[in-house]
Amino acid sequence: MNKSLLAVAVASLLSPISNLHAQQASADETMVVTANRFEQSTESVVAQVEVVTRQDIDRIQAKSLTDVFRRLTGIQVSQNGGRGQQASIFVRGANSDQVLVLIDGIRFARAAKGGVDFSQLPITFVDRVEYVRGARAAMYGSEAIGGVINIITVANSDNEKTAVSAGLGSLDYEELSFVSGTKVGENGHLNVSVGYDSDEGYNVHPMPGINDGDRHGFESRNALIGYVHNFDQQWSGFANFRMFETISQYDGSYVDYVTGAPVHSYKEAEVQNSTFAAGVKYSGSELKSDFLVNYQNQDNWNYEQSLGKNSASATSDELEQLNVQWVNSYKLTSALTLSGGVDWRDEAYIVKPSNTEYDRTNVAYFAALNADADKLFGELSLRVDDNEQFGTETTYNTGLGYRYAEWLVVKAAYGTSFKAPNLYQLYSYYGNAQLEAEKADSFELTFGGLIKDVDWSITGYDTNVEDLIDYNYATSKYYNTDGESQLRGVEMVVGFDTSFINHQVSANFQDPEDQSGEQLIRRAKKIYKYNAVVSFDEVDVSLGYQYVGERPDFSEDLAAYSLFDVSVNYYANENLTLNGRVDNLTDEEYETAGGYPSPERTYYVNATYQF
Structure with missing residues (x-):
């Protein structure tokens, strides 16, 4: 990290990733589009x-978005094993389907x-990723x-560089990518991105005597092309x-409840989006004023690998989503x-091979007033x-x-929100x-500020959810629960520099409870994170640490765990960068989903050439 980036990091409301936002005035303001x-x-x-x-993503040598999310304040990752296995997140105790995911500002068509x-x-x-915590339904529905996570792609980037990257790693990991941005004439810009990665995996759900020797791997191909033209x-x-296409293996083995005989099942999940x-x-x-149209299509297959996706036992479905949105902003005064x-959205869920289709349309209208005066700032939507x-x-x-002084900024917010049942919960079997x-x-x-180059913030939050959608194993149906689920907690963030080391520390103390007062599944009450970047002229080293407390799962309690990750970047010259990364440095044995051991210590090396 160079000196200017360190200065930005210290002058911001720091998070476990180095570029969090400034709460006080600075020469290098961070601009965002997702919040409002x-x-x-x-x-x-x-x-x-x-x-x-x-730059943050490359510095920590993230191999997936979950690698990024693990370092962010208030996020806890749950995954059924290693790379390519089903992964979800909890934000301040809220479930994964209570967090809106956008790609380039458009709602991502969910599985x-x-x-x-x-x-x-x-x-x-x-x-780029923009991450907003708290209720935002008055903006997005x-x-x-x-919260809201907006994953911004290179499609509309003004970058004019080309980079080729290749890497290898543990579990026979391979990756190759090409990203390029170039001007087209005087007013056009073309962006292209192509990527491939895979690994052979390991046994993510070991069942001794049933699936011994199985490895559950992952393969992904993706491509993007985007063109921007400035008319004036x-x-x-x-x-x-x-587009992206993924194929992942997973275990479907079980013990027959009638005969008691073990049944081995080696399955694949394929996604085409x-x-x-x-x-x-x-x-x-x-x-x-922005007007855009977005169409998404996703096909999903699940099948026995030995039989293939065209077998009679295979299951498949299709998801389609068409979005049209028109968003405007008008500066009434310098402060308002x-x-x-x-927003107009039509979504369809198609069950195959019967081609039974369920669809619905949503039309929404929204308005907001934002103020930013000398001391006061606020929003109403x-x-x-x-x-x-x-x-x-x-x-x-x-x-x-209210900006009382450089050392103290106070913020308060109240909002309402909702989550509509998805089409599977409504119309499937x-x-x-x-x-x-x-x-x-x-x-x-929230209280925050800057005290002698130490950036700090403390946020208390309280969310009550009614009519929570749950699954009844006795009736095999989804239903709305009675009562309220409560998501309460306090998060604390501190950032500071010591010489050439940038430090980011966060602590979350939360109490996620269901309508019966029981701790919600897989959600810890204590989460601590520490991230550091050590910068030299030609080398920087990133260290990540996280502690996740014990939490209940469906049939057992999951033990607390501590993880260390480290990455090293060597800038050989202005074109060539060599990278190395070690995940789970101490080889901790842990699970984020019961019965699915997480990866042991893994190693990665990578080289990137930019021209």
């Missing part, structure tokens, strides 16, 4: 926000069962209870296409911005979602911040067409 759907300085955002740049599997999303074409200083247009987006943008001195727009399946939901959010949307209200209070 228009570009603004993080100093004017009431919510807690973190930004991860491509059939509703939760985004982060192990499937390729990191090759990721340019369903699922934005715990105010008008621009864009079009892009991206493609997305096309196009739009136009107007950017004037006061008015900014009015924004609003329309309202959204109405009209869904043909579950009716109308109205959500709102209000927040106020296990579905319940009478399900209602989950509803939540959230309050948070």
Whole structure:
């Protein structure tokens, strides 16, 4: 990390990733678009926000998005084993399907069962991640209870460099990528990204005497092409296409409950996802307006590897989603911005081979007023979602911040949110067409500031969720629970420099409870994280540490664990960078999902040539 980047990191509301946002004025403001759907300085955002740049991703040598998320404040990762296995996250105790995931500002079409599997999303074409904690339904609608994660790709980047990267690692890991950005004429810009990675894996669900010797690996291919054209200083247009295909092996072995005989099952899951987006943008001195259309299609297969995906026992489904959105912002004065727009979405769930199709349409209107004066800043937003399946939901959010001094900034926010039942929960064999949307209200209070070059913040939050959707194993149906689930906690973040070392420390103390007062499955009450970057002229070293406390699972309690990861980057010259990474440095034995041991110590090496 160079000196200017260290200065930015110290002058920001620091997170476990080096580029968190400034709460006090600085010459190097961090700008975000995710919090309120228009570009603004993080100093004017009431919510807690973190930004991860491509440089951050490369510095820690992240092999997947879960590697990035593990370092972020308030996030806990749960995964059924190693690379390519199903991975979900919890944000401040909120479930994975209560966290809205965007790709380039558009809702990502979820898997059939509703939760985004982060192990499937390729990191090759990721340019930036913006992470907003807390309720954002008044901006985005369903699922934005715990927060919003916006994965911004290289599709609209103005980068004019080309890089080729190759790497090897433990478990026969291989990776190869090509990313290029170039000008086309005077007013155009073309971005291309292609990536491949795979590993042979290990036995992620060992059952002695049944699946001995099995290895559950992963293979991914991805590509992206994007073009941006500037018609003049105010008008621009864009079009892009991206796709990824993943194949992962997993264990389906079991003991027959009638005969008691073991049954070996070696299965594969295949995902094919493609997305096309196009739009136009107007950017004037006061008015900014974006109009875009986005179409997503995802096919999913599950089958016995020996039989293939065309076998009679294979299962498959298809998910389609068409989005149209129009977002506007107008600067009323130097301190006031009015924004609003329309979101239209049609989504379909298709069960194969019968080709039974279930679909629904959602139309939403939203408006917001944001203020940023000398001492005060705040936001007020309202959204109405009209869904043909579950009716109308109205959500709102209000927040106020006060800059008392450099050493103290106070922020408070209150918002309502909801999560609509997904199409699988409604219409599958296990579905319940009478399900209602989950509803939540959230309050948070933050104190932060800069004291003698130590950046600090403390946030308390309280979220209550009604009508939580759960699965009844007795009836094999989804249902709405009675009572309220409560997600309460305190998160503390501190960042500082000592000589050439940048330190980031966070601690989360949370109490995620279901309607019966029991601790929610797989959610720890204590999470500690420490991240450091040691910078020299030609070398930087990144160290990551996390402690996750014990937590209940379906049939057993999961033990607490501590993990150390380290990565080294050697900048041989202006073109060539050599990298090394060690995950689970102390070879800790741990599980984030019961019965699925996480990887042992693993090693990776990588070389990147840029021209």
